[in-house]
Amino acid sequence: MKFQFAINLKSDKMEYGVNGVSHAFFILYRSRGVLFVIFSTYLFILVFLPITFLGYRLLAHFRLDELSKVWLVLASLVFYWQGSGMFTFAFIASVIFNYIIGIAIIRANGRNKKWKKRLLLTIGLAENILLLGYYKYANFAIENFNFVTGSSYDLLDILLPLGISFFTFQLIAFLVDCYKEHTEEYSFINYLVFITFFPQLIVGPIVHHKEVVPQIEDEKRPLFNKYNIMLGIFLFSMGAAKKVVLADPLTLYGEAYFSDVASYDVLASWLATFSYTLSYYFDLSGYADMAIGLGLFFNILLPQNFMSPYKARNFRDYWQRWHITLSRFLSTYIFRSVYRKGKGSFNFYFAVMFTFFVSGFWHGAGWSFVLWGIINGVFVCMSHFMRRRKWQLPFIVAWVLTFAGVVGTRILFVATDTSQAFTVMGKMFDFQQFANLSFSEISYDIYTFAMNNSVTIVILLVAMGIAFFGKSSNQMKEEFKPSVKNAVISALLLGLALSQMTAVSDFLYFQF
Numbered sequence: 001m002k003f004q005f006a007i008n009l010k011s012d013k014m015e016y017g018v019n020g021v022s023h024a025f026f027i028l029y030r031s032r033g034v035l036f037v038i039f040s041t042y043l044f045i046l047v048f049l050p051i052t053f054l055g056y057r058l059l060a061h062f063r064l065d066e067l068s069k070v071w072l073v074l075a076s077l078v079f080y081w082q083g084s085g086m087f088t089f090a091f092i093a094s095v096i097f098n099y100i101i102g103i104a105i106i107r108a109n110g111r112n113k114k115w116k117k118r119l120l121l122t123i124g125l126a127e128n129i130l131l132l133g134y135y136k137y138a139n140f141a142i143e144n145f146n147f148v149t150g151s152s153y154d155l156l157d158i159l160l161p162l163g164i165s166f167f168t169f170q171l172i173a174f175l176v177d178c179y180k181e182h183t184e185e186y187s188f189i190n191y192l193v194f195i196t197f198f199p200q201l202i203v204g205p206i207v208h209h210k211e212v213v214p215q216i217e218d219e220k221r222p223l224f225n226k227y228n229i230m231l232g233i234f235l236f237s238m239g240a241a242k243k244v245v246l247a248d249p250l251t252l253y254g255e256a257y258f259s260d261v262a263s264y265d266v267l268a269s270w271l272a273t274f275s276y277t278l279s280y281y282f283d284l285s286g287y288a289d290m291a292i293g294l295g296l297f298f299n300i301l302l303p304q305n306f307m308s309p310y311k312a313r314n315f316r317d318y319w320q321r322w323h324i325t326l327s328r329f330l331s332t333y334i335f336r337s338v339y340r341k342g343k344g345s346f347n348f349y350f351a352v353m354f355t356f357f358v359s360g361f362w363h364g365a366g367w368s369f370v371l372w373g374i375i376n377g378v379f380v381c382m383s384h385f386m387r388r389r390k391w392q393l394p395f396i397v398a399w400v401l402t403f404a405g406v407v408g409t410r411i412l413f414v415a416t417d418t419s420q421a422f423t424v425m426g427k428m429f430d431f432q433q434f435a436n437l438s439f440s441e442i443s444y445d446i447y448t449f450a451m452n453n454s455v456t457i458v459i460l461l462v463a464m465g466i467a468f469f470g471k472s473s474n475q476m477k478e479e480f481k482p483s484v485k486n487a488v489i490s491a492l493l494l495g496l497a498l499s500q501m502t503a504v505s506d507f508l509y510f511q512f
Contacts, residue, residue: 039236039290040243042501048079052198053297060222068222069189072298076198080162083202087161094131095195098124098171099188105178106185117179124175132168135160140365163202165362169329170195174209176333183209190216199294203287203507205305206325212300221299230482232296235473237490239289240497242282243507246463248500250279253456258414261423267449269427275456277410278463281310284323287507289473308472313398315376315405316383330355352384353377363413368421372412379405 038044052075059068081088101124108116139155146153177183186194186209194212215221257264257272264272288305295302305324312318319327339351353374360373386392393401408425415421434442450457471479480486 038507039287039294040240040497040501042498045498048075049294049297051075056298057224060224063222065222066189069193069216073189073192073196076196076201079198080196080201083162090131091161091167094127094171095167095192097127098175099191101127102175102178102183103185105175106181106183121175121179125172128168128171128175132164134158135164137365166204166206167195167201169206169326170209173329173333177209186213197295197298197300199291200302203284203291204323204325205288205291205303206329207302208325208328211303215300218299223299225296225299227482228296228299230486231477231480232293233494234480234486234490235289235293235296235477237293237494237497238473238476239286239291239293241493242286242289244497244500246459246466247279247283247286249456249459250275250463251283253453254279254414258416258420258424261420261427264427265433266427266430267446268453269424271453271456271460273407273411273424273428274464275460276414277407278460278467280410280414281306281467282463283507285473292473292477304474304477306472307474308467308470310403310406310467311399312402313393313395314383314386314402315379316387318402318406319376319380326359330359334358348384349381352381356380366417368412368415368418371418372409375409375412379409 052072055071055075056068059065059071077088077092080091084091101120105117105120105124108120110116135158138158142153142155145151174183190213191209193216194207194209197207197212200207254272254276257268258276261269285306292302292304303325307321307324309318309321312321335351335355338347338354340347356373356377357370358373359376360370363369363372392398411424412418412421415424434445437445
């Protein structure tokens with residue numbers, strides 16, 4: 001289920017005003033009954049962020065480093081509370097429990113050291129998997145049990161807590177690394193900052209303790225870093241523009257189409273599928289840019305999550321560019337747990353397929369997500385097969401085939417079920433509406449459609465130009481230099497985003 005925000009009484013939107021000025025200051029999860037601040041809102045940009053940053057800087061200025069960390073943790077928990085309400089207490093309990101288990105694993109010694117560590121790891125993994133399983137997969141299990149047995153058990157009244165899929169992976173990685181002796185004993189407050197840090201808490205990037213905790217422990221972290229602030233503003237502004245100006249309008253068109261597929265024709269089918277394909281990229285990469293920018297405000301560099309994935313020439317390359325931190329986690333903790341070097345090609349391809357099965361199931365409790373994962377796994381296996389045999393298609397052919405695969409799998413990803421996905425694919429190639437028309441009549445229909453949807457088409461073309469030919473955020477970050485030019489670009493992008501925030505939607509990955 002997707003939630004639309006900025007709601008008014010005559011539609012699905014609601015706007016709250018302050019002193020008679022109507023703005024989408026608050027974003028309401030209607031089904032949750034709670035308020036939640038997202039990055040691309042006035043409340044976050046004008047209230048939450050300044051208070052959090054200024055409080056942190058004030059404490060750091062007076063060299064109250066530990067208190068500045070406590071402040072950051074408390075601010076992050078307030079941020080999370082506004083989206084998940086009472087589940088915040090379960091989140092805190094889980095975070096503390098994982099810390100205790102992790103430290104116990106590190107400290108395990110004596111004759112039964114290995115046995116103790118295994119038992120503690122099993123307990124820790126069980127807690128994380130059961131918590132995620134209950135909230136995300138309990139109703140899926142009930143539905144399938146009812147289908148197989150003919151039973152009619154009622155579904156549970158469960159709301160998926162925000163970020164549970166992301167912070168669960170971080171906690172699992174921490175425990176596994178404690179078991180493998182790849183980490184050391186961190187202080188409790190540094191661990192809390194690592195897990196709860198609000199820029200990455202809800203939708204990632206999925207950060208690894210080894211790349212974040214050393215930054216938290218760094219003596220230079222509390223210092224005011226003008227370069228980091230300017231780069232942070234630049235990245236945040238770029239991410240906000242990606243989200244509000246490009247992703248949101250394309251998402252709205254895609255959602256309207258997928259909510260009533262039967263009412264749309266072949267032209268709308270192509271526009272909707274391409275809109276959704278581009279909107280997912282700019283929505284999630286926009287969030288990642290904002291998260292990385294926000295992290296720099298506190299001198300914490302979060303990992304890059306996207307590297308121009310729509311420029312990929314095969315699916316192996318694509319998954320090295322798309323949601324990089326998720327791919328990294330799956331490779332480190334799933335693929336390497338199954339793959340054994342020297343065991344032959346079957347073991348390798350089986351490990352790839354199992355990894356993408358887990359990826360599909362992680363993304364959502366539905367068979368369409370599982371099928372999505374399996375298809376991606378097949379495409380990745382094909383890429384590896386060709387690479388091992390040094391087969392290489394001409395770049396344009398390879399790119400077209402890869403992007404076609406991306407569009408096709410995105411249809412499966414956003415459809416309500418596999419039946420709707422196949423219906424959409426069928427409509428994209430159902431040209432019967434043009435069967436008895438002359439060339440001029442067909443041209444007129446296309447022209448009329450283009451004029452009626454001109455705004456969406458222009459936004460889509462701009463988005464495609466940036467995705468296919470523009471520099472990645474990481475390239476811009478690496479090339480960034482404080483200058484009047486970059487200051488003006490940041491101001492223009494943020495100003496453009498702010499002007500469009502009167503109707504703000506959630507980030508698409510909030511539902512995962």
